[in-house]
Amino acid sequence: MANKPGLSAAVIDQILFAMEDQENHTVFNLDSFSVETLQEENLVAEARIVALPSWSSSDGFRMMREFAESLHNPAVQDELHDVLDSGQGVFRRFKQVLKPRDFLYRQWLRFKRGFMEDVVLEWFDEHPLEFGPNARDMAAGLEKTSLLATDFTCQLVSKVDQERLAQWYHEAGREEAVVLFGDDRAEDWAWFFARETSWREGDQLWLALSPDGDWAGVLWSRTWSSPETLSGIGSPGAVEILLWFVERSYRGLGLGSLLLQSSLQSLLPGQPVFLSSPQGGQRVEGVLVRSGFVNRGKLWASTP
Numbered sequence: 001m002a003n004k005p006g007l008s009a010a011v012i013d014q015i016l017f018a019m020e021d022q023e024n025h026t027v028f029n030l031d032s033f034s035v036e037t038l039q040e041e042n043l044v045a046e047a048r049i050v051a052l053p054s055w056s057s058s059d060g061f062r063m064m065r066e067f068a069e070s071l072h073n074p075a076v077q078d079e080l081h082d083v084l085d086s087g088q089g090v091f092r093r094f095k096q097v098l099k100p101r102d103f104l105y106r107q108w109l110r111f112k113r114g115f116m117e118d119v120v121l122e123w124f125d126e127h128p129l130e131f132g133p134n135a136r137d138m139a140a141g142l143e144k145t146s147l148l149a150t151d152f153t154c155q156l157v158s159k160v161d162q163e164r165l166a167q168w169y170h171e172a173g174r175e176e177a178v179v180l181f182g183d184d185r186a187e188d189w190a191w192f193f194a195r196e197t198s199w200r201e202g203d204q205l206w207l208a209l210s211p212d213g214d215w216a217g218v219l220w221s222r223t224w225s226s227p228e229t230l231s232g233i234g235s236p237g238a239v240e241i242l243l244w245f246v247e248r249s250y251r252g253l254g255l256g257s258l259l260l261q262s263s264l265q266s267l268l269p270g271q272p273v274f275l276s277s278p279q280g281g282q283r284v285e286g287v288l289v290r291s292g293f294v295n296r297g298k299l300w301a302s303t304p
Contacts, residue, residue: 007033007131007138008290010257016116017154017258019055028052030130036265050130053123055116063115064094067108076104095211152216152255153209154262162199165243168218169194172245197242206262208246208255217246219259221273236268241275244284257287264291264302273302 014035018026025038030048061084068080076097083093098105117139124135132138170190177189200222208217225237241263246256264273273293285295293302 007135010254010261010287010290011035012117012120012139013254013258014261015052015120016113018052019116019119020060021153022057026052032265034261034265048130050127053119055119059119060091063112064090066115067111070111071104073104076101152211152250152258154255154258155207155209156262156266157205157207160199160203160205164215165199165205165218165220166194168215168245169197169220169243172243203242204263204266206259208250208259210250215247216250217255217259219244219263221263236271239267239271239273241273244275256284257291260287260291 011033015028018024018035026035027038027049028034028051029036030050035052036049064080065084068077068084071077071080079097080094083090083097086093095105098108121136121139124131124139128135173193174186174190176193177186181189202223204221206219206221207215210216219241220243221239221241223237223239244256244259246259267273274296291302
């Protein structure tokens, strides 16, 4: 698996996502320097872990209340107060009031990220031995990813819509073909790229879902195992990323990085990862390098 050497914008995003995840018990692993989900099979006694910043529905409600109080638009402020006082579907209806008003919605997203980042900075201050005395300053100086990112979810799915996945693979192949060969023959090359690729038992699919629950990005991977690995001996098989693709309208939000980190964290220690070609016309080299991958000529591979 790729190493996570230190504090980065991607690590901050992991923490922010995990804070809002009310379904899983997540912790911060100081050895891998990443957020991990605690499950019986991956509890490691010697791992150095620390509890993530505390965040509950009450904190989210307080954040929304403070945002409403900060507005200078009486009509919108009244609408938000009515939602907050209703006690029913508050989080969903709060967004519904703001989303049609693009400027106010972006103002809310900026406020939300800043509010939650303040909680993370205080958490760093509470753990100087684990993160160092200058963690707050380092975090404050990092280049921020999208304000929208924390409104998306990332999950490993068990039931795969194979027809839709094939459509996404085709679109990624077409984008790649346009980059390599131009638009005239892109459709032919897209079919060539997808000629022998189909879902197999044991494959993994991570989905980034928009606030409306739609697919925003995918990461599809497959483990190639030797007979020794399958029989329970030998090293874990290499993992190939078959498709790593974010829909155009959602690019620039840090979703590709989120998908990659989520996939890497699900692997066994030392398990190698590679992709022969980043699919689509996306610029992903920076994300790969920051995640510990190196260019091996015709493919990208994680460092051992």
